Amino acid sequence: MTMLAVKDIDVYYGNIQALKGVTVTVEEGEIVTLIGANGAGKSTLLKTLSGLLKPKSGSIEFLGNSIAGKPAQGIVKSGISHVPEGRRVFANLTVEENLELGAFLRKDKKGIEADMKKVYDTFPRLLERRKQMSGTLSGGEQQMLAMGRAIMAKPKLLLLDEPSMGLAPLMVKTIFEVVKDINEQGTTILLVEQNANMALSVASRGYVIETGKVVLSGSADELQSSEEVRKAYLGGH
């Protein structure tokens, strides 16, 4: 079943067009990755999906309902949760308070508690540091917190914006394992990455985006073996 259908959207920052007729679909249960160089428009697409930006034209359907241009609250409620680029944890709040804020729109206390436990099971480091100010966490821990915070909203679709950015290789591996875990537990994932190797190793399908346009799409295997992708994003061998 199609979970997300983005059709032909144009997104602008003032007069600058950042997305030009982008079409992307995500099926339920998938990990889909969006790869592309800096400034290609990857973050812009995620921000548009989560309601932080509005498309000028085109349509976005999530589970059959149009969400294009809707406010972020409504979109979060309907089941999309966004881990923004650069993590953006609430630095002067504790780890636990950050997680609570992820569940801000939920009313089911029991469910929130259960999910908090699940997050701590997934990220034992966060449990150790739950009373610590999140600004004092390491980069990898902040990434875990940002992902945990998004999971607390109980999303059906999780949008991850460059989770590996600035992390040591070992931590990158950990984060990607968790991405797979989260997916196996039933959350569909749209993963933005510059680390194409890693992204294609966990994803089932992918899109390549260049200067605001989708230039290539296909299964992860197809993309991995594509000459163009190898040259531009996989270090060219």
Added chain:
Amino acid sequence: MKRHSKAFWPLLIAALVFYAIVQGLIMTDMLGAYHTNTLIFIAINIILAVSLHLVIGITGQFSIGHAGFMAVGAYLSAIVTMKFDLPFVVAIIVGGLVAALAGLIVGIPSLRLRGDYLAIATLGFAEIIRIIFLNIDYVGGAAGMQVSKMTDWTYTFFFMLITILVIVNFTRSRHGIAALSIREDEIASDAMGINTTYYKVVAFVIGAFFAGVAGALFSHNFYIVLPSQFGFLKSVDILILVVLGGLGSLSGAIISAIFLTLVSTFLQDYPETRMIIYSLVLIIVMLYRPQGLMGTKEITDYFRGWTSKGGKDNGKDTIT
């Protein structure tokens, strides 16, 4: 999401005992008018500092026109008591409500946007309010308006207590944590689905309400209310209380309100010296404690270490 503090009840009881002792001393004439007035000034400044702390320290919105809301409360309450002969309590509440309404009108358009719009809007608002009162003959124009002294220790103390209780409660509630998240990172807060504009406006309007209350207490403590009492420098004075206390710390705002009111009261006969010492204190604090006296900590954070070993109340800085 409530963040309880074990020190809450002891502090409240201590405050009430302090009130009773002072009231006893006033009634037995052991505390003269001068010292009583100093206490009243301190309490009014605490209301101003704590209400601005909610806007700047908790919600992270830079408002620099607090004196404007204070002026609205000062004049509106004076009209209620002097022109309509209504009770002082009614006047205080009307002053607060009209200031809150002004807060809503200034807040809604400027808080929908991110950035420095609020600073500019509040700065402009405070000046406009002052000029409006300056030009309305009904309230005496530049010559000011006669007001009877109605403010006393009891009124001031209890309105101060209400201010603190309301703002502490707000901060510890679901609304408070939403407001804090806006201060920390507005975009992330948006991404959590938090209606950031709503919480910014709510905090701003509550802040304006209590500034209006402070204005009412202030105008009925003198025998006259003048537009010149609410100029830009007054807004800066209030801002300094919050910055000196440490952005984000309610107890810091209270401590600096007490401290700076005492400094300026003792030096009021030497206005030049007052300004020098005032500036020196600020420079020293900015050099040695740029995060303010308390940073983002609360006095109760220090009690916590003594009263419980970690405890269930979540000590912000206890690492378990």
